[in-house]
Amino acid sequence: MPNLYGDIVSDIGAGLIGGLGLTPSGNIGHDVAIFEAVHGSAPDIAGKNLANPTALLLSSVMMLKHID
Numbered sequence: 485m486p487n488l489y490g491d492i493v494s495d496i497g498a499g500l501i502g503g504l505g506l507t508p509s510g511n512i513g514h515d516v517a518i519f520e521a522v523h524g525s526a527p528d529i530a531g532k533n534l535a536n537p538t539a540l541l542l543s544s545v546m547m548l549k550h551i552d
Contacts, residue, residue, distance in 0.1 A: 505521075508543035510547070519543040519550070522539060
């Protein structure tokens with residue numbers, strides 16, 4: 485159950501800042517870490533030059549801070 489509460493809190497936080505398209509993500513373990521944008525593939529806007537790269541850029545910043 486604790487993971488479920490984290491998911492609820494992260495969804496509420498994403499809603500407060502404008503949506504999942506602005507939310508970076510980092511999964512950090514003992515030996516490895518992975519950083520990614522939280523949003524899905526958004527097939528409805530594919531090829532329309534509407535994608536917002538903010539989450540990807542913020543995830544990259546998190547990665548650079550992690551490896552520093």
